[in-house]
Amino acid sequence: MDYSDFIIYVDESGDHDLTQVKSPYPIFSLAFCIFNKKRYVDEVVPRLQDLKFRWFGHDAIVLHEREIRKRERPFEVLYTKAANDAFMAELGKIVADAPMTVISAVIHKDNHKSRYAVPANPYELALRFCIERAVLFLKDLGQSDKLTHIIVECRGKNEDEGLELEFRRICDGQNFVGKIDCLDILFVDKKANSSGLQIADLIARPIGLKALRPNQTNRAYEVIETKFRRSQRGSIEGYGIKIFP
Template identity: 45%
Template sequence: MSKQRELNLPFPAIELPDRFSDFIVYVDGSGDHSLQSINPEYPVFVLAFCVFYKNHYSQKVVPALQELKFDFFGHDLVILHEHEIRKQKGDFAVLASRAPKEGFIGRLTNIIDDSNFILISCVIDKNRIRESDAESNSYHIALRYCLESLYQLVSEKGQQDLETHVVVERRGKREDNELELEFRRICDGENRFRQDLPFKLRMASKASNSAGVQLADLVARPIGRHVLNPDQENRAFDVLKAKFFCEGGRNCVGSDYEDWGLKRFPGP
């Protein structure tokens, strides 16, 4: 793909090679990634990839989240974090009473519902991990499944030869170094396709206030709760169902996403 695209600047006009894909991917997780410790109330680790078209993300999603923050907090420096929202901690103490909480959750749910992103996730069921996998890193297991599904997605869109950036939140020097090494290993051919994957890792600090990373954090836990209690009411997951990458493309939104947009490890 050698198309050129024009960068619109006052002067002079610059033509850039069509090197990057139309997508940007934001990643976050839910639960403890350790396979040695298991929380009986939440014995899973979930990794979620939110795949956005860049134009939609920059023109619609980011402004909507900023407007939400201005309306409820007076500034846009608040970082949306699922745990703090749920527990009404820190900045979210203003949601302790019913009316503001329902208003905030309603607005946030509408933003997620209106955001046209494609969801790819992997859920690690710690209670079903085999002894031979117990020393593995659940983040790394989930990362491989999600990157493989992401490759299927960009291939379906004809963008497998273009570079796509995958943005994750920094977790600590040791964890970041291990993640970078595993990411490179997967993209250098240690995947089920046995070929190079066109993805580049970028790490963002929490202080970067990335809207995409915050959305990935917000969607991960509802996925885990659905896998643990599929018959329990889960309004957040109901919103997400139509966003999962699925086998039949646009013709099957809201269904046929098992083992495509929603991976489970170990499998059924």
């Protein structure tokens, strides 16, 4: 099988544990960032590298939303409001300009657990929702007869093996689009410094926060919302984002 013109980077926000759902963030959010490979190489990677060189002096730094938000090392350079605002504005502009399509799934863990006697694992459920929509996206662009890689950050041996097993089950037919042979999954070390994974990391939490507190100001989400896959009428619900239940 030939390779497609697209690559998918994945990250999540929140945990998939259902034993304690009454937390300040009872949400699991999964984000698929889909890039045309040529535009990713030509446009996204250079801009992210340039940002790193100018702010940190090197490009070995890995952008993590949590560390940036808390200004943990090496992001202590953002300790003043002026520096933080300037950096976040630049980073937001990169995301806003990025030629990508976002597909996301958000699981309200408390509602999910209370509604079902045997609730499914939130990560596995969100993964299925996103895969189904990603396949339809590729099909619309005539790319479903080629192989597209899904890039996921390593989380641990057992977790990765469990996720890969669920991925294979989904692709074998446990989904609403049928058997899927145009996708493969690849686990990448956290130190890989992948631009795509870093952008996925930046958008997963704002999506989750929007679902959790829809009336709260969320500037990051306002940018991300323009990237969602949409229906022909412009709707994102069910097309670019699935909120469950």
